[in-house]
Amino acid sequence: MTFFACCAAHSGPIFHMVSYAMACGVAPMAAVSIYSVEGLAGLGGRLLYGVLGDRLGVKPVLITGLAIQAAVIAAYLAVGRLEQFYVLAVIFGATYGGVMPLYAVLAREYFGPRIIGTVFGAATMLSSLGMSFGPLAGGMIYDAYASYSWLFIGSALVGLGAAGIAIANGIRVDQHMQSSIPEILAVGDAASYRHWFTGGDVRLESVQNATDQARLAARTIVGHAEPFAAVPWFWSDIGDMKLQMVGLTQGGDSHVVLGEPAENRFSIYHYAGNRLLGIESVNRPADHMLGRKMLGAGFSPAPHTVAAGPDALKAALAAFSQDEPARASA
Numbered sequence: 001m002t003f004f005a006c007c008a009a010h011s012g013p014i015f016h017m018v019s020y021a022m023a024c025g026v027a028p029m030a031a032v033s034i035y036s037v038e039g040l041a042g043l044g045g046r047l048l049y050g051v052l053g054d055r056l057g058v059k060p061v062l063i064t065g066l067a068i069q070a071a072v073i074a075a076y077l078a079v080g081r082l083e084q085f086y087v088l089a090v091i092f093g094a095t096y097g098g099v100m101p102l103y104a105v106l107a108r109e110y111f112g113p114r115i116i117g118t119v120f121g122a123a124t125m126l127s128s129l130g131m132s133f134g135p136l137a138g139g140m141i142y143d144a145y146a147s148y149s150w151l152f153i154g155s156a157l158v159g160l161g162a163a164g165i166a167i168a169n170g171i172r173v174d175q176h177m178q179s180s181i182p183e184i185l186a187v188g189d190a191a192s193y194r195h196w197f198t199g200g201d202v203r204l205e206s207v208q209n210a211t212d213q214a215r216l217a218a219r220t221i222v223g224h225a226e227p228f229a230a231v232p233w234f235w236s237d238i239g240d241m242k243l244q245m246v247g248l249t250q251g252g253d254s255h256v257v258l259g260e261p262a263e264n265r266f267s268i269y270h271y272a273g274n275r276l277l278g279i280e281s282v283n284r285p286a287d288h289m290l291g292r293k294m295l296g297a298g299f300s301p302a303p304h305t306v307a308a309g310p311d312a313l314k315a316a317l318a319a320f321s322q323d324e325p326a327r328a329s330a
Protein backbone atom coordinates (compact mmCIF):
# COMPACT_ATOMS: atom_id res chain seq x y z
CA MET A 1 0.00 0.00 0.00
CA THR A 2 2.92 2.33 0.71
CA PHE A 3 4.31 1.58 -2.75
CA PHE A 4 0.90 2.32 -4.31
CA ALA A 5 0.43 5.61 -2.39
CA CYS A 6 4.03 6.68 -3.04
CA CYS A 7 3.57 6.27 -6.81
CA ALA A 8 0.09 7.80 -6.77
CA ALA A 9 1.61 10.82 -4.97
CA HIS A 10 4.51 11.53 -7.31
CA SER A 11 3.13 10.42 -10.69
CA GLY A 12 0.67 13.31 -11.03
CA PRO A 13 3.24 16.05 -10.33
CA ILE A 14 5.86 14.34 -12.55
CA PHE A 15 3.49 13.95 -15.49
CA HIS A 16 1.96 17.43 -15.24
CA MET A 17 5.15 19.28 -14.22
CA VAL A 18 5.88 20.78 -17.65
CA SER A 19 2.31 22.06 -18.07
CA TYR A 20 2.32 23.37 -14.50
CA ALA A 21 5.58 25.26 -15.01
CA MET A 22 4.19 26.77 -18.23
CA ALA A 23 1.03 27.76 -16.38
CA CYS A 24 3.35 29.54 -13.90
CA GLY A 25 4.89 31.53 -16.77
CA VAL A 26 7.98 29.44 -17.56
CA ALA A 27 8.80 29.23 -21.31
CA PRO A 28 8.00 25.84 -22.92
CA MET A 29 11.62 24.73 -23.63
CA ALA A 30 12.74 25.75 -20.14
CA ALA A 31 9.73 23.97 -18.65
CA VAL A 32 10.77 20.75 -20.39
CA SER A 33 14.26 21.12 -18.93
CA ILE A 34 12.74 20.92 -15.39
CA TYR A 35 11.65 17.39 -16.24
CA SER A 36 15.18 16.60 -17.43
CA VAL A 37 16.65 17.91 -14.17
CA GLU A 38 14.28 15.67 -12.20
CA GLY A 39 15.42 12.67 -14.22
CA LEU A 40 19.12 13.44 -13.78
CA ALA A 41 18.66 14.02 -10.05
CA GLY A 42 16.96 10.62 -9.87
CA LEU A 43 20.21 8.96 -10.98
CA GLY A 44 22.10 10.36 -8.01
CA GLY A 45 19.10 9.84 -5.72
CA ARG A 46 19.03 6.10 -6.38
CA LEU A 47 22.64 5.80 -5.31
CA LEU A 48 22.28 8.18 -2.36
CA TYR A 49 19.16 6.52 -0.89
CA GLY A 50 20.59 3.07 -1.55
CA VAL A 51 23.77 3.86 0.38
CA LEU A 52 21.78 5.52 3.18
CA GLY A 53 19.45 2.49 3.31
CA ASP A 54 22.42 0.16 3.77
CA ARG A 55 23.95 2.33 6.47
CA LEU A 56 20.90 3.54 8.40
CA GLY A 57 18.31 0.86 7.70
CA VAL A 58 15.91 0.74 4.76
CA LYS A 59 12.70 1.53 6.60
CA PRO A 60 13.74 4.79 8.28
CA VAL A 61 15.32 5.99 5.04
CA LEU A 62 12.17 5.13 3.08
CA ILE A 63 9.93 6.92 5.60
CA THR A 64 12.19 10.00 5.55
CA GLY A 65 12.24 9.96 1.75
CA LEU A 66 8.45 9.74 1.60
CA ALA A 67 8.10 12.67 4.00
CA ILE A 68 10.56 14.75 1.92
CA GLN A 69 8.67 13.81 -1.24
CA ALA A 70 5.37 15.01 0.28
CA ALA A 71 6.97 18.27 1.47
CA VAL A 72 8.52 19.00 -1.95
CA ILE A 73 5.27 18.33 -3.77
CA ALA A 74 3.56 20.85 -1.47
CA ALA A 75 6.42 23.32 -1.98
CA TYR A 76 5.73 23.40 -5.75
CA LEU A 77 2.63 25.43 -4.90
CA ALA A 78 4.85 28.26 -3.69
CA VAL A 79 7.24 28.54 -6.67
CA GLY A 80 6.95 30.38 -9.98
CA ARG A 81 10.47 31.13 -11.23
CA LEU A 82 12.58 28.75 -13.32
CA GLU A 83 15.48 28.57 -10.84
CA GLN A 84 13.06 27.72 -8.03
CA PHE A 85 11.64 24.91 -10.17
CA TYR A 86 15.18 23.62 -10.74
CA VAL A 87 15.94 23.54 -7.00
CA LEU A 88 12.77 21.60 -6.23
CA ALA A 89 13.34 19.36 -9.27
CA VAL A 90 16.72 18.27 -7.86
CA ILE A 91 15.19 17.34 -4.47
CA PHE A 92 12.01 15.84 -5.95
CA GLY A 93 13.84 13.82 -8.62
CA ALA A 94 16.45 12.53 -6.19
CA THR A 95 13.75 11.55 -3.71
CA TYR A 96 11.25 9.77 -5.94
CA GLY A 97 14.11 8.13 -7.83
CA GLY A 98 15.81 7.20 -4.57
CA VAL A 99 12.89 5.62 -2.74
CA MET A 100 11.82 3.33 -5.58
CA PRO A 101 14.61 0.72 -5.29
CA LEU A 102 14.15 0.58 -1.51
CA TYR A 103 10.89 -1.35 -1.90
CA ALA A 104 12.76 -4.30 -3.36
CA VAL A 105 15.18 -4.29 -0.43
CA LEU A 106 12.29 -4.14 2.04
CA ALA A 107 10.52 -7.02 0.30
CA ARG A 108 13.70 -9.09 0.50
CA GLU A 109 13.96 -8.32 4.24
CA TYR A 110 10.37 -9.34 4.98
CA PHE A 111 9.81 -12.34 2.70
CA GLY A 112 11.71 -15.51 1.97
CA PRO A 113 13.31 -16.28 -1.43
CA ARG A 114 10.67 -18.87 -2.34
CA ILE A 115 7.90 -16.26 -2.61
CA ILE A 116 9.85 -13.07 -3.30
CA GLY A 117 8.95 -13.10 -7.03
CA THR A 118 5.23 -13.28 -6.28
CA VAL A 119 5.47 -10.65 -3.54
CA PHE A 120 7.43 -8.20 -5.63
CA GLY A 121 5.27 -8.85 -8.69
CA ALA A 122 2.15 -7.98 -6.67
CA ALA A 123 3.85 -4.92 -5.15
CA THR A 124 4.96 -3.54 -8.52
CA MET A 125 1.50 -4.21 -9.93
CA LEU A 126 0.04 -2.01 -7.17
CA SER A 127 2.70 0.64 -7.76
CA SER A 128 1.84 0.68 -11.48
CA LEU A 129 -1.80 1.27 -10.59
CA GLY A 130 -0.62 4.19 -8.46
CA MET A 131 1.49 5.50 -11.35
CA SER A 132 -1.54 5.47 -13.66
CA PHE A 133 -3.86 7.00 -11.07
CA GLY A 134 -1.88 10.22 -10.43
CA PRO A 135 -1.71 11.56 -14.03
CA LEU A 136 -5.38 10.74 -14.62
CA ALA A 137 -6.44 12.50 -11.42
CA GLY A 138 -4.22 15.47 -12.30
CA GLY A 139 -5.82 15.83 -15.73
CA MET A 140 -9.32 15.58 -14.30
CA ILE A 141 -8.50 18.17 -11.63
CA TYR A 142 -7.09 20.59 -14.22
CA ASP A 143 -10.10 20.12 -16.49
CA ALA A 144 -12.45 20.81 -13.59
CA TYR A 145 -10.67 23.80 -11.96
CA ALA A 146 -8.33 25.14 -14.70
CA SER A 147 -5.61 25.00 -12.02
CA TYR A 148 -3.12 22.45 -10.73
CA SER A 149 -3.32 23.58 -7.10
CA TRP A 150 -5.55 20.72 -5.96
CA LEU A 151 -3.33 18.21 -7.75
CA PHE A 152 -0.31 19.30 -5.72
CA ILE A 153 -2.31 19.57 -2.48
CA GLY A 154 -3.88 16.15 -3.02
CA SER A 155 -0.58 14.55 -4.09
CA ALA A 156 1.21 15.94 -1.01
CA LEU A 157 -1.51 14.48 1.23
CA VAL A 158 -1.34 11.10 -0.51
CA GLY A 159 2.46 11.28 -0.10
CA LEU A 160 2.05 11.92 3.62
CA GLY A 161 -0.35 8.97 3.73
CA ALA A 162 2.35 6.79 2.15
CA ALA A 163 4.77 7.80 4.91
CA GLY A 164 2.06 7.13 7.52
CA ILE A 165 1.38 3.63 6.15
CA ALA A 166 5.12 2.91 6.17
CA ILE A 167 5.38 3.98 9.82
CA ALA A 168 2.63 1.55 10.86
CA ASN A 169 4.23 -1.04 13.07
CA GLY A 170 2.64 -4.45 12.66
CA ILE A 171 -0.94 -5.56 12.10
CA ARG A 172 -3.28 -3.37 14.12
CA VAL A 173 -5.60 -5.42 16.33
CA ASP A 174 -8.15 -4.60 19.01
CA GLN A 175 -8.44 -6.03 22.51
CA HIS A 176 -9.86 -9.28 21.07
CA MET A 177 -6.94 -9.67 18.64
CA GLN A 178 -9.20 -8.85 15.69
CA SER A 179 -7.92 -6.66 12.87
CA SER A 180 -10.05 -4.11 11.00
CA ILE A 181 -11.46 -7.17 9.21
CA PRO A 182 -12.92 -9.07 12.21
CA GLU A 183 -12.41 -12.48 10.57
CA ILE A 184 -8.67 -11.79 10.40
CA LEU A 185 -6.87 -12.02 13.74
CA ALA A 186 -3.22 -11.39 14.52
CA VAL A 187 -1.11 -12.33 17.53
CA GLY A 188 2.47 -12.23 18.72
CA ASP A 189 5.32 -10.37 17.06
CA ALA A 190 3.08 -9.35 14.16
CA ALA A 191 0.35 -7.68 16.22
CA SER A 192 0.33 -4.08 17.41
CA TYR A 193 -2.33 -2.99 19.85
CA ARG A 194 -3.26 -0.52 22.56
CA HIS A 195 -2.03 -2.11 25.77
CA TRP A 196 -4.42 -2.08 28.70
CA PHE A 197 -1.52 -1.68 31.11
CA THR A 198 0.03 1.50 29.69
CA GLY A 199 -2.71 2.88 27.46
CA GLY A 200 -0.01 3.19 24.77
CA ASP A 201 0.47 1.35 21.48
CA VAL A 202 2.85 -1.59 21.62
CA ARG A 203 4.08 -4.53 19.60
CA LEU A 204 5.64 -6.93 22.06
CA GLU A 205 8.19 -9.50 21.03
CA SER A 206 8.13 -12.20 23.69
CA VAL A 207 7.08 -15.84 23.88
CA GLN A 208 4.65 -15.11 26.70
CA ASN A 209 2.91 -12.35 24.74
CA ALA A 210 2.59 -14.59 21.66
CA THR A 211 1.13 -17.53 23.61
CA ASP A 212 -1.22 -15.39 25.75
CA GLN A 213 -2.55 -13.67 22.65
CA ALA A 214 -2.88 -16.95 20.76
CA ARG A 215 -5.03 -18.34 23.60
CA LEU A 216 -7.20 -15.24 23.59
CA ALA A 217 -7.49 -15.30 19.79
CA ALA A 218 -8.69 -18.91 19.97
CA ARG A 219 -11.31 -17.89 22.51
CA THR A 220 -12.39 -14.98 20.29
CA ILE A 221 -12.79 -17.36 17.34
CA VAL A 222 -15.09 -19.65 19.34
CA GLY A 223 -17.27 -16.76 20.44
CA HIS A 224 -15.91 -15.42 23.74
CA ALA A 225 -15.56 -11.66 24.06
CA GLU A 226 -12.95 -11.20 26.79
CA PRO A 227 -10.49 -8.35 26.34
CA PHE A 228 -6.75 -9.00 26.40
CA ALA A 229 -5.67 -8.38 30.00
CA ALA A 230 -2.57 -10.51 30.52
CA VAL A 231 0.25 -8.99 32.54
CA PRO A 232 3.21 -8.70 30.16
CA TRP A 233 6.30 -10.63 31.19
CA PHE A 234 9.50 -11.87 29.60
CA TRP A 235 12.05 -14.47 30.53
CA SER A 236 15.44 -15.30 29.12
CA ASP A 237 18.46 -17.26 30.31
CA ILE A 238 21.73 -15.79 29.03
CA GLY A 239 24.88 -17.47 30.31
CA ASP A 240 24.67 -17.39 34.08
CA MET A 241 21.99 -14.68 34.06
CA LYS A 242 18.30 -15.32 34.43
CA LEU A 243 16.71 -12.16 32.99
CA GLN A 244 13.09 -11.58 33.85
CA MET A 245 10.83 -8.64 33.27
CA VAL A 246 7.24 -7.98 34.24
CA GLY A 247 5.14 -4.98 33.28
CA LEU A 248 6.13 -2.36 30.74
CA THR A 249 8.64 0.19 31.92
CA GLN A 250 8.44 2.86 29.20
CA GLY A 251 7.74 6.28 30.66
CA GLY A 252 9.33 5.51 34.02
CA ASP A 253 10.82 8.47 35.86
CA SER A 254 12.35 6.84 38.94
CA HIS A 255 13.44 3.44 40.16
CA VAL A 256 14.30 1.44 43.26
CA VAL A 257 17.02 -1.22 43.21
CA LEU A 258 16.84 -4.32 45.39
CA GLY A 259 19.69 -6.80 45.74
CA GLU A 260 23.33 -6.67 44.74
CA PRO A 261 24.12 -5.44 41.20
CA ALA A 262 27.83 -6.16 41.78
CA GLU A 263 26.98 -9.83 42.36
CA ASN A 264 24.63 -10.05 39.37
CA ARG A 265 21.61 -10.59 41.63
CA PHE A 266 19.25 -7.63 41.67
CA SER A 267 15.88 -6.21 40.62
CA ILE A 268 15.00 -2.74 39.39
CA TYR A 269 11.51 -1.50 40.20
CA HIS A 270 10.49 1.21 37.71
CA TYR A 271 8.02 3.92 38.68
CA ALA A 272 6.11 6.71 36.98
CA GLY A 273 5.30 8.94 39.91
CA ASN A 274 3.95 6.54 42.53
CA ARG A 275 2.81 3.91 40.05
CA LEU A 276 4.88 0.74 39.67
CA LEU A 277 5.32 0.18 35.93
CA GLY A 278 7.47 -2.91 35.91
CA ILE A 279 10.31 -4.88 37.39
CA GLU A 280 13.48 -6.06 35.69
CA SER A 281 15.27 -8.84 37.54
CA VAL A 282 18.63 -10.52 37.15
CA ASN A 283 18.94 -13.80 39.05
CA ARG A 284 16.13 -12.80 41.45
CA PRO A 285 13.25 -15.06 40.30
CA ALA A 286 11.33 -14.61 43.57
CA ASP A 287 11.12 -10.84 42.93
CA HIS A 288 9.80 -11.55 39.45
CA MET A 289 7.14 -13.99 40.62
CA LEU A 290 5.99 -11.61 43.36
CA GLY A 291 5.96 -8.78 40.81
CA ARG A 292 3.66 -10.80 38.55
CA LYS A 293 1.28 -11.29 41.46
CA MET A 294 1.38 -7.60 42.38
CA LEU A 295 0.82 -6.24 38.88
CA GLY A 296 -1.76 -8.95 38.16
CA ALA A 297 -3.70 -7.85 41.23
CA GLY A 298 -3.44 -4.18 40.25
CA PHE A 299 -1.32 -3.48 43.32
CA SER A 300 1.31 -0.75 43.14
CA PRO A 301 3.46 -0.74 46.27
CA ALA A 302 4.97 2.53 47.41
CA PRO A 303 8.68 2.86 46.60
CA HIS A 304 9.57 2.82 50.31
CA THR A 305 7.76 -0.52 50.70
CA VAL A 306 9.87 -1.94 47.86
CA ALA A 307 13.01 -0.57 49.48
CA ALA A 308 12.03 -2.35 52.72
CA GLY A 309 12.48 -5.70 50.95
CA PRO A 310 10.52 -8.76 49.80
CA ASP A 311 8.93 -9.57 53.18
CA ALA A 312 7.46 -6.07 53.46
CA LEU A 313 6.20 -6.38 49.88
CA LYS A 314 4.52 -9.74 50.53
CA ALA A 315 2.82 -8.33 53.63
CA ALA A 316 1.64 -5.25 51.70
CA LEU A 317 0.28 -7.44 48.89
CA ALA A 318 -1.54 -9.66 51.41
CA ALA A 319 -3.11 -6.58 53.03
CA PHE A 320 -4.14 -5.25 49.59
CA SER A 321 -5.65 -8.61 48.63
CA GLN A 322 -7.73 -8.65 51.82
CA ASP A 323 -9.03 -5.15 51.09
CA GLU A 324 -9.66 -5.83 47.41
CA PRO A 325 -10.12 -9.60 47.05
CA ALA A 326 -12.00 -9.35 43.76
CA ARG A 327 -9.25 -7.40 42.00
CA ALA A 328 -6.50 -9.47 43.54
CA SER A 329 -7.96 -12.75 42.32
CA ALA A 330 -8.94 -11.41 38.87
Ligand SMILES: Cc1cc2nc3c(=O)[nH]c(=O)nc-3n(C[C@H](O)[C@H](O)[C@H](O)COP(=O)(O)OP(=O)(O)OC[C@H]3O[C@@H](n4cnc5c(N)ncnc54)[C@H](O)[C@@H]3O)c2cc1C
Nearest residue numbers: 187188189190204205206207208209210233234235236237
Ligand atom coordinates in the same frame (compact mmCIF):
# COMPACT_ATOMS: atom_id res chain seq x y z
C1 LIG B 1 17.30 -14.49 18.79
C2 LIG B 1 16.00 -14.33 19.53
C3 LIG B 1 15.97 -14.60 20.87
C4 LIG B 1 14.77 -14.45 21.57
N1 LIG B 1 14.75 -14.71 22.91
C5 LIG B 1 13.61 -14.63 23.57
C6 LIG B 1 13.56 -14.97 24.95
O1 LIG B 1 14.54 -15.34 25.55
N2 LIG B 1 12.35 -14.87 25.60
C7 LIG B 1 11.22 -14.45 24.97
O2 LIG B 1 10.16 -14.37 25.60
N3 LIG B 1 11.26 -14.11 23.65
C8 LIG B 1 12.41 -14.19 22.94
N4 LIG B 1 12.44 -13.87 21.62
C9 LIG B 1 11.22 -13.38 21.00
C10 LIG B 1 10.29 -14.57 20.70
O3 LIG B 1 10.99 -15.60 20.04
C11 LIG B 1 9.17 -14.07 19.80
O4 LIG B 1 8.56 -12.94 20.40
C12 LIG B 1 8.11 -15.15 19.60
O5 LIG B 1 8.69 -16.30 19.04
C13 LIG B 1 7.01 -14.61 18.69
O6 LIG B 1 6.15 -15.66 18.35
P1 LIG B 1 5.24 -15.51 17.06
O7 LIG B 1 4.43 -16.75 17.01
O8 LIG B 1 4.57 -14.19 17.08
O9 LIG B 1 6.26 -15.44 15.83
P2 LIG B 1 7.32 -16.51 15.36
O10 LIG B 1 7.82 -17.33 16.50
O11 LIG B 1 8.31 -15.73 14.55
O12 LIG B 1 6.48 -17.47 14.43
C14 LIG B 1 6.06 -17.07 13.16
C15 LIG B 1 6.08 -18.29 12.26
O13 LIG B 1 5.45 -17.96 11.04
C16 LIG B 1 6.23 -18.51 9.99
N5 LIG B 1 5.94 -17.72 8.78
C17 LIG B 1 6.39 -16.50 8.46
N6 LIG B 1 5.92 -16.12 7.27
C18 LIG B 1 5.13 -17.12 6.83
C19 LIG B 1 4.34 -17.30 5.69
N7 LIG B 1 4.26 -16.35 4.75
N8 LIG B 1 3.65 -18.46 5.56
C20 LIG B 1 3.71 -19.41 6.53
N9 LIG B 1 4.44 -19.28 7.66
C21 LIG B 1 5.13 -18.15 7.79
C22 LIG B 1 7.65 -18.40 10.47
O14 LIG B 1 8.48 -19.31 9.79
C23 LIG B 1 7.50 -18.75 11.95
O15 LIG B 1 7.59 -20.12 12.17
C24 LIG B 1 13.61 -14.01 20.91
C25 LIG B 1 13.66 -13.76 19.54
C26 LIG B 1 14.83 -13.90 18.86
C27 LIG B 1 14.86 -13.62 17.38
